[in-house]
Amino acid sequence: MIVFHDACHSPTQSLKLAYLAQHDSLTGLPNRILLLERLSRAIGLAKRHQHQVALIYLDLDDFKPINDSLGHAVGDCLLKSVAVRLSDCIRDTDTICRQGGDEFVVLLSEIEKPQDAVRIAEKILGALAAPHQIGNHELRITASIGISLYPDHGTNDRTLLNNADTAMYQAKNSGCNTYQLFKADMNDTRDQRTHIESQLHQALKEESPFLNFQPRVDVTTGDWVSAEALVRCRNPTVGNMAPMAFLPVAETSGLIVPIGHRVLREVCHRLQAWRAEGVNIVPIAVNISAIELRDNTLPVRIAEILAETGLETHFLELEVTESSLLHNQNDTTTSTLVALSHLGIRIAIDDFGAGKASLRYLKCFPIDTVNIASCFVQDMLDKPENAIFINALINFGQNLSLRIIAKGVETQAQLEHLKLQACDGAQGFLFSRPLLAEDFSTLLRSERLRWRSGT
Known part of the structure; x- marks a missing residue:
């Protein structure tokens, strides 16, 4: 006689299944x-x-x-x-x-x-x-x-x-x-966020994100020396979406990764195409998100883009915000930045001063350029503490052979103060608003790559 026992009905087995x-x-x-x-x-x-x-x-x-x-x-x-x-x-x-x-x-x-x-x-x-x-x-x-x-x-x-x-x-x-x-009222915010995320997905499918370029000048000579690539997104119904509206959503949703990859590719392809047309190109700074920074495959992907386009590495600069570095002090971030630096790509820390980093912090990473946060620059003539901070940063940068860029320059008086302090470069509405790629190309084609007061 054969007796079958159903283990599934045993108390022990039932308790185990309930737990699982x-x-x-x-x-x-x-x-x-x-x-x-x-x-x-x-x-x-x-x-x-x-x-x-x-x-x-x-x-x-x-x-x-x-x-x-x-x-x-x-x-x-x-x-x-x-x-x-x-x-x-x-x-x-x-x-x-x-x-x-x-x-x-x-x-x-x-x-x-x-x-x-x-x-x-x-x-x-x-x-x-x-x-x-x-x-x-x-x-x-x-x-x-x-x-x-x-x-x-x-x-x-x-x-x-x-x-x-x-x-x-x-x-x-x-x-x-x-x-x-x-x-x-957070439910309204979440509905809006969901709507923006949906728009971003659609924009990526239709390839509607596009770039603006804001030139930078040498403070001493007035020469156009570089530019920052700024991603913009067009909505067919309401027109251009405000960066402050879609970029945080892109960050939290992870869509910043495909957007960032597209920006890098477009910048490199445009620079190489302009040079093939005989244009005197300048280095372009591209913003890198915290998510991309923690991806140790980023250097390989950028190297592939550079090889594909034939663009030399010194024409590309990667900007990482101060807050991104503060919140990502780990081996992956450091090794990623070191690998990018070894490729010959310049690394900039953006919005410096907006967070809690000290000047000593600049020694912790392979940084080539420091961009002073615009909030310090715009108030430096009215707030002595801002001017003191900027002056100290410029002096510190000179000792470390760092290039210092002042962002948000809007008046001639601000520019004159930066000249007196021997700041390297400047960016802001005083010189130019962000330009469409075609307008920036026209600027590069001009005979004199120099900004003049009143132009």
């Missing part, structure tokens, strides 16, 4: 199914006992480049490290859920006031900020956090989750590594 159905296989944290169950229970208890519940929705900033450049094994280890640190930030009665990908949700089942949730959010940001040692890699990661509260921001689980998610995107748009408490 409610927990994330990578981190061992509760998954969305268990979160919703516990959130519904917490809302019921809060309603009965008249206390508040908080949801903290957390998304890691720029996790994808780490995953893409170092591999999924390293990315998975980083996610597990994040899970451990999150667990250390909460009480036993609270719940951490891995929502999926690089998103986590923290359920604070009972709080007395909103500040309790804010305190936990700040604790989480601090815990994640310390370096994560993953094998031979020392990785730094930040997060954007959104907070929603029961009953102020919703009375059911779906609404609370959606509103915490909306607040998280607001935090990400505010510059990452921060938190936002949900507000009702």
Whole structure:
């Protein structure tokens, strides 16, 4: 006689299957199914006992480049490290859920006031900020956090989750590594963001992003010496989209990567085409996003573009904002910048002074050029502290053989002050507004590549 035993019906196996159905296989944290169950229970208890519940929705900033450049094994280890640190930030009665990908949700089942949730959010940001040692890699990661509260921001689980998610995107748009408490008008902002993202997808399909070029002059001679490439995007209904509207969305959605690649290709192709026509070309500065900066394949991709176009490396300069470098002090960023420098490409730090970097910080990376933030330049004649900062930066740059460019120059008086301080270059409306490619080409074709006051 043969007896069959159905192992699936054993109590042990049933418990194991139930656990697997409610927990994330990578981190061992509760998954969305268990979160919703516990959130519904917490809302019921809060309603009965008249206390508040908080949801903290957390998304890691720029996790994808780490995953893409170092591999999924390293990315998975980083996610597990994040899970451990999150667990250390909460009480036993609270719940951490891995929502999926690089998103986590923290359920604070009972709080007395909103500040309790804010305190936990700040604790989480601090815990994640310390370096994560993953094998031979020392990785730094930040997060954007959104907070929603029961009953102020919703009375059911779906609404609370959606509103915490909306607040998280607001935090990400505010510059990452921060938190936002949900507000009702954020839903309007999110709808607008979704609309802009849809427009960007369509623009990339139709190849409607285009470039403007803003010339730069030698402060001493007035010669046109270089230019900055500025990406613009055209909407068939409303016309040109404001950069401050679409660039943050491009950053948070990841669309900045294909946009950035397209800009690099177009700049190199245009420069080579102009030179083939006998035009005296000048170096062009291209902005590189934080996401691109963490991609260690960037030097290879740029080398391929240069080889494809035949353009020499000294005609290309890459600009990285001060904030991008401050938030990405890791091995990948440094090795990417070093590799680009070894190719012969000049590296510029943009908007210097707008963040919290000190002058000593300029020694940490292979920097060739420093662009002074326009907010300092525009007020330097009215605010002595701005003039002192600019003068110190110019002197420091000279000692390190760095080229210093003042951005946002709008008046002759500002230019004269920069001349007295021996600043190298300047850019701003005093010399030229951003030009369409055709108009910039006409400028390059002019017999005298020199700016003259009053022209």
